[in-house]
Amino acid sequence: MTRKQRRGILIGVGVAVLMIAAGLVLFALRDAIVFFHTPSDLAEKPIAAGQRFRLGGLVAAGSVKRGEGTKVDFVVTDTIGNIPVVYEGVLPDLFREGQGVVAEGKLSPEGTFLADSVLAKHDENYMPPEVAKALEAKGVKLGKGAEHPAGATP
Amino acid sequence: MVVELGHFALVLALLVAIFQMVVPAYGARTNDDRLMAVGEPAALCQLGLLIVAFLSLTIAYVTSDFSVANVVANSHSTKPLLYRISGVWGNHEGSMVLWVLILALFGAAVAAFGRNLPPTLKANVLAVQASIAVAFMLFILLTSNPFLRLDPPPADGNGLNPILQDPALAFHPPFLYAGYVGFSIAYSFAIAALIDGRIDAAWARWVRPWTLAAWMCLTLGIAMGSWWAYYELGWGGWWFWDPVENASFMPWLAGTALLHSALVMEKRDALKVWTVLLAILTFSLSLMGTFLVRSGILTSVHAFAVDPQRGVFVLAIMTLFTGGGLALYALRARDLRQGGIFAPISREGSLVLNNILLTTACATVFIGTLYPLALESLTGDKISVGPPYFDWTFGPLMVPLLLALPFGPLLAWKRGDVLGAAQRLAFAALLAIIVMVGTLAVLQRGPWLAPFGIAIGVFVMAGAVTDLASRVRLGSVPLGDAARRLVNLPRSAIGTALAHFGVGMLVVGVVSTSAYREEKILVMKPGEVVSIAGYDITFRGVAPRTGPNYREEVAVFDAARGGTQVSHLEPSRRIYDMPPEPTTEAGIHPGWRGDLYVVLGDAQTAGGYAVRVYFNPFVRFIWLGAVVMFIAGAISLSDRRLRVGAPGRARRVVAAPAE
Numbered sequence: 001m002t003r004k005q006r007r008g009i010l011i012g013v014g015v016a017v018l019m020i021a022a023g024l025v026l027f028a029l030r031d032a033i034v035f036f037h038t039p040s041d042l043a044e045k046p047i048a049a050g051q052r053f054r055l056g057g058l059v060a061a062g063s064v065k066r067g068e069g070t071k072v073d074f075v076v077t078d079t080i081g082n083i084p085v086v087y088e089g090v091l092p093d094l095f096r097e098g099q100g101v102v103a104e105g106k107l108s109p110e111g112t113f114l115a116d117s118v119l120a121k122h123d124e125n126y127m128p129p130e131v132a133k134a135l136e137a138k139g140v141k142l143g144k145g146a147e148h149p150a151g152a153t154p
Numbered sequence: 155m156v157v158e159l160g161h162f163a164l165v166l167a168l169l170v171a172i173f174q175m176v177v178p179a180y181g182a183r184t185n186d187d188r189l190m191a192v193g194e195p196a197a198l199c200q201l202g203l204l205i206v207a208f209l210s211l212t213i214a215y216v217t218s219d220f221s222v223a224n225v226v227a228n229s230h231s232t233k234p235l236l237y238r239i240s241g242v243w244g245n246h247e248g249s250m251v252l253w254v255l256i257l258a259l260f261g262a263a264v265a266a267f268g269r270n271l272p273p274t275l276k277a278n279v280l281a282v283q284a285s286i287a288v289a290f291m292l293f294i295l296l297t298s299n300p301f302l303r304l305d306p307p308p309a310d311g312n313g314l315n316p317i318l319q320d321p322a323l324a325f326h327p328p329f330l331y332a333g334y335v336g337f338s339i340a341y342s343f344a345i346a347a348l349i350d351g352r353i354d355a356a357w358a359r360w361v362r363p364w365t366l367a368a369w370m371c372l373t374l375g376i377a378m379g380s381w382w383a384y385y386e387l388g389w390g391g392w393w394f395w396d397p398v399e400n401a402s403f404m405p406w407l408a409g410t411a412l413l414h415s416a417l418v419m420e421k422r423d424a425l426k427v428w429t430v431l432l433a434i435l436t437f438s439l440s441l442m443g444t445f446l447v448r449s450g451i452l453t454s455v456h457a458f459a460v461d462p463q464r465g466v467f468v469l470a471i472m473t474l475f476t477g478g479g480l481a482l483y484a485l486r487a488r489d490l491r492q493g494g495i496f497a498p499i500s501r502e503g504s505l506v507l508n509n510i511l512l513t514t515a516c517a518t519v520f521i522g523t524l525y526p527l528a529l530e531s532l533t534g535d536k537i538s539v540g541p542p543y544f545d546w547t548f549g550p551l552m553v554p555l556l557l558a559l560p561f562g563p564l565l566a567w568k569r570g571d572v573l574g575a576a577q578r579l580a581f582a583a584l585l586a587i588i589v590m591v592g593t594l595a596v597l598q599r600g601p602w603l604a605p606f607g608i609a610i611g612v613f614v615m616a617g618a619v620t621d622l623a624s625r626v627r628l629g630s631v632p633l634g635d636a637a638r639r640l641v642n643l644p645r646s647a648i649g650t651a652l653a654h655f656g657v658g659m660l661v662v663g664v665v666s667t668s669a670y671r672e673e674k675i676l677v678m679k680p681g682e683v684v685s686i687a688g689y690d691i692t693f694r695g696v697a698p699r700t701g702p703n704y705r706e707e708v709a710v711f712d713a714a715r716g717g718t719q720v721s722h723l724e725p726s727r728r729i730y731d732m733p734p735e736p737t738t739e740a741g742i743h744p745g746w747r748g749d750l751y752v753v754l755g756d757a758q759t760a761g762g763y764a765v766r767v768y769f770n771p772f773v774r775f776i777w778l779g780a781v782v783m784f785i786a787g788a789i790s791l792s793d794r795r796l797r798v799g800a801p802g803r804a805r806r807v808v809a810a811p812a813e
Contacts, residue, residue, distance in 0.1 A: 009498045014510045017551075021514045024547045025521055032543035033525075036536035054538055066756040070675045070764045089675060090388055090755045090766050093317060093737045104540070 034104060039081030049107045055083060055115070056102045064097055076101060076113070087115040157222055160210025161301035164251070167203035167258070168291040170196055174284035178277035182349075190273050193280035197265035200287065201258040208242075208255045211300055215242050221307035224248065224300040230313035230732045232703045240324035241314045246448065246464075247300035249327055253444070254290045256328075256335040260364070261287065264339060271360060278346030279339075286338055289471045297464045313732035316704065322382040329375030330402055334440040336368020337409055341437035344430045345479055348486040358420035358429065363791060365416060365433075369409045370787035376402050377780030388738040388753045390768040392667070392776060395544045400523040401443035407516035408436040411509045418505050422567060424494030425506070427487050432509070434483055438476035439516075445472045446523075500570040504562035511555040518547035556610045556661060560617020563650055564624065578624050582616030597670060604669030608662055615658030618651045649790025656782030663775025667748075672769040675755075679762035687769035689750055690714045691723070696754075696763065704730045706739070709754045709763065713743055720745075725754040749773050 036054040037047065047053060055076055063075035072087050074097075085103055095101065095118060103115035174196035181189025214222045215238050218231040228245040229238055242248040261283040268276055294300070317323075343361045347353040379399070384392040393399065415429045449465025496502035522539045529535055560582060564575035590609035597605075623629070625647060626639040640648075672687050680695040694710040706728040713721040723741030730737065743750040748771035755764030 003495055006495065006498060010503075010506055013498075013507065017510050017514050021518055021547065021551060024550055025518055028543040028546035029521075029525065029539070032546060033537045033539050036538065054536075068759060069677055070755065070766075072756070090738060090753050090764070093388070093735065104538075 036102075038078040039076055039083040040078050041081075042083060043081045047107060049109045049111075052104070052106050054102055054104045055085065055113050056100070057083075059095070059097050059099055059101050061097045076103065083111075083113050085113040085115050087118055089116075089118075091118055156210045156213050157219065157301050157303070160207045160214075161299075163203045163206040163210070164291065164295065164301070167200050167207065167254075168288065168295065170200045170203060171258075171284045171287040171291060174200060175281050175288055179281035179349075182274040182277040182281070185274075187273060190277035193277050193284075194265040196284070197258070197261045197280050200284070201255075201262035204251075204255045204258045208251055211248060211251060212239060212242050215239065215248075218311065220309070220311055221303050221305070222300075223302045223304045226304060226308055226311045228314055229311040230703070231310055232731065233314060233319070234702055236321070236324055237314060237319045240318075243327045243331075244314050244318050244323075245300075247294070247298045249331070250290065250294050250298055250448075251300055252328065253331055253335060254287055254294065256331050257283070257287050257290065257338055260336055260339050260368075261342075264342075264364075268360065274350055275343075275346050275357075278349050279342045282342035282345045283338060286342075286475065289474065293464075293467050293471065297467050310732070313730070315733070316728070316730040316735045316737050317386055319730075320382060320386055322378045323386070326375055326378040326382060329371045329378060331375075333368050333370075333372020333375050333409075334402070334405060334443060336364060336371060337405060337412075337433075337437045337440050339364040339368070340409075340412060340433040341475070341479065344433035345482060347430060347490075348482045351486055351489045353426050353430065353490050355420050355423045358416045361433065362413070362416045362420060365409060365412055365436075366787050366791055369406070369413055370784050370791070372402070372406050372409060373780050373787070374784045376406060377777050377784075381777050384773070385740055385742055386737075388740050390671075390673075390740070390751045390753075390766075390770060392773065395522070395539075395541045397523050398447050400519050401446045404516050404519055404523070405436055405439040405443060407512050407519065408432060408439050411512040411516070412436050414505045414508050414512075418494075418502050422494040422496065422502055424496060424502060425509075426490050428509070430487065430490065431483060432513070434476075434479040438472070438479065439520075441468075441472040441475055445469055496567070497569045499565065499572050501562065501565045501567045503570070504558060504565055507558055508555065508562065511551055511558075515548050515551040515555075518551065519544065522547065553610065556614055556657070559614055559654060559657065560620065563621045563654070578620055579613075579617055582613055582620050585616045586610070586613035600669040604665055607665035607669070611658045611661030611663075611665060613658070614661060615655050618655035618658065621654070622648070622651045645793035646790045649786045649788075649793070652786035652789060653783045656779040656786060658779070659775045659782060660779030663772045663777075663779060666771045667773040667776070670771045674767045676765055676767075677758055677762045678765045682762075684765070684767055686750070686767050687748065687771075688715055689720070689769070691750070691752065691767060693763075693765065696757075699726070701728070703732070704728045707754070709741070709752075709765075711741060711752055713750055721750065723750070723752050725752045727754055744774060747771060 034052050034054050036056055038057050039055070042055075057076040057078040060075035060077040060082060063073075065073040070088055072089075072091055073084065074087075075082050075084050077083075085105075087103065087105075102119040103113065104117045104119070105113055105115035108114050174193055178190050178193030178196075181187070181192070211224075213219075214225050215229055216235065218225065218229060218238070220226050220231075224245065224247050228248070229241045233241065237244075243252040261280060264271075264276070264279055264283070268279075271279070340361050343357065343364075347357055376399075379402070380392045383394070384390065412429065412432045415425050415432055418425045419429045445465070445468045448468050494502070522543050526537050526539055529537055560579055561572065561575045564570075564578055565572070586609040589612045590605045593605040593608055622640070622643075625643055626636040628636045631639070674684060674686055676684060678684065678693040680693055683690050683692045685691070690713070692712045692714070694712060696707055696709045699706050699708050706726040708724050708726040711723040711725070712719055713723060721743035723743055725741035726739045728737045728739060729735070738753060741752040741754075748769055751768040751770055753766040753768075755766060757763055
């Protein structure tokens with residue numbers, strides 16, 4: 001085997017692996033990505049029940065109903081639209097009324113969002129960026145938490 | 155006063171680093187020995203100054219000096235000592251100081267232990283290392299200065315986010331950074347070699363121990379983060395394919411590839427051009443990780459709120475070093491002479507396959523992590539790429555890698571005998587098939603691919619044992635001889651086998667816990683029993699308790715198996731005093747076949763509590779596998795041939811440090 005042939009085999013294997021990977025990536029990107037919407041987006045452009053997406057907004061004050069079975073009910077709002085959410089499981093520690101939240105799941109035929117995961121915040125000053133941006137785009141004034149980056153001089 | 159001293163030391167360190175960046179490189183260019191020699195004392199001096207800066211910040215934290223803005227924002231006087239110390243790097247500014255400290259530590263280590271490096275190479279390495287330090291020290295001083303004072307000082311601080319007050323997390327960032335930043339040495343060596351236009355097997359021999367040390371730390375750092383997420387976040391998950399996790403995982407994948415390609419270069423003088431590129435890419439991925447975490451542009455459980463100006467600064471640093479490195483590579487790579495021919499089926503060939511698969515896997519993670527960002531900036535659509543994407547792309551690429559893994563060490567350099575290797579692996583394959591059939595027969599549930607995944611893990615583990623067994627000729631020589639041979643094996647051979655064994659453990663843990671996890675969510679009243687995975691768990695009730703800086707509600711559960719009590723679990727819900735944040739502490743019973751994991755939920759209006767119970771089979775194998783890899787790296791590092799700066803040490807008289 002010449003040096004050229006050997007190199008050819010190596011390049012061939014490399015290209016084959018890359019093509020397989022590219023195929024997998026394209027396939028997975030079509031099926032495994034999840035879009036992000038706010039409640040008022042849903043009012044403008046309804047989404048079919050059963051389709052997975054991420055819902056972002058603020059947890060409406062006074063809307064959290066805990067303690068009735070293992071399910072937790074709350075309402076996600078962007079002050080323009082509201083979507084009721086049902087989540088089964090234990091909420092992240094920093095889940096709070098009036099704070100930003102991102103839930104992932106799908107709509108039920110009745111229009112309730114069935115969340116299977118609720119995104120936790122890592123930092124008490126943290127507002128999920130897409131929530132902050134989406135809310136800003138809708139002209140919602142953000143709370144104190146969003147304006148004070150962690151570590152900035154108070 | 156101490157704080158000003160630290161601030162001053164940091165500024166001085168910047169000046170020393172500028173000096174170290176310019177003078178030795180100029181010396182290397184003009185071939186002036188005296189100018190090149192100043193790199194060494196400068197690197198040591200820079201380290202000394204950064205130690206002073208870091209210690210003074212630590213003192214401010216330990217003594218709770220609330221005239222310092224950074225301490226106020228992140229600490230509190232009632233916080234336990236360990237967390238007052240870990241609070242130093244538990245925030246943006248302090249963690250960047252740790253970043254440059256570790257950078258200087260690696261640079262100083264090259265200066266101190268690299269006495270036998272060719273002088274021009276060493277001068278260039280130290281200069282490149284210093285240029286990275288200059289960029290990051292400017293970043294700290296201009297955008298994220300931890301030494302700023304407050305006037306008047308408040309009475310007490312804001313405290314550290316309670317979920318960060320945890321022993322595993324206290325040590326997670328230093329290890330992670332030691333890994334990230336450690337790859338800077340590989341980068342500096344690569345750039346220095348490109349500047350020199352000369353590279354040989356000795357280069358790989360110098361680079362490999364540093365890469366290995368960085369890789370070990372990164373392995374342990376990632377494992378600690380995963381372990382922390384597992385027991386602290388209360389979801390029982392250990393990996394979320396979260397962008398910030400991926401940010402640390404990509405350098406790990408590239409670094410693992412680099413370790414293996416540097417091996418080919420060292421032993422066979424081949425793959426030089428590729429190894430240099432990989433060294434540049436690995437550190438570039440580390441920089442990108444820093445950028446992703448520090449810019450706050452990602453939605454992530456880890457995202458820290460930061461000011462966009464900082465993100466732009468880190469982006470500029472990243473572009474400079476990645477772009478600069480790659481441009482230099484494009485210009486000079488052609489000058490690096492290729493050497494070492496090998497057949498496709500050979501040790502080299504298997505390591506090339508390892509590299510192709512690892513870098514491709516790294517690329518799929520890269521696409522999955524950055525695609526949402528790219529799409530949003532192009533179309534405005536906001537999407538997230540979740541675990542299914544990674545299961546579909548990363549998973550299939552790991553299968554051929556893991557299947558080929560046990561063959562690699564059994565093949566000879568240059569030209570290997572794949573049939574001979576297959577014969578030696580017959581026993582390992584048989585064992586894997588037995589485990590696969592056994593898993594199918596016993597469990598008869600879960601995804602159909604899972605038994606295959608477990609079998610692959612077992613194959614890798616058994617393959618590692620086979621490698622050692624065939625090296626010591628177990629079975630063909632008396633047992634005593636085999637034992638003596640084992641002791642006399644090169645440490646790096648033992649390290650290789652052990653690291654591969656760790657990979658197998660990790661695979662078994664990952665597959666079994668992902669496929670066969672059991673979960674129950676229910677409302678329980680005191681006295682009620684829930685059964686899961688053969689355990690009967692009795693809920694005894696809830697009582698309040700007070701900790702050093704928190705109050706908690708503790709639930710008591712007794713777990714029994716076949717009528718005998720095996721464990722007493724106490725999951726709790728805490729409210730910290732400062733900041734007043736709630737956290738959930740899981741109750742975990744580690745068993746050899748898996749963990750029992752209980753989380754206390756909300757109190758119910760009708761009495762009782764919501765409770766989440768999990769059984770995670772073999773989940774500990776994941777972290778044990780990582781620890782085994784770390785130990786394997788340490789064993790390998792202790793090999794005489796690999797020892798940092800070992801070849802021909804102390805040939806030259808040690809120059810007395812100047813200044």
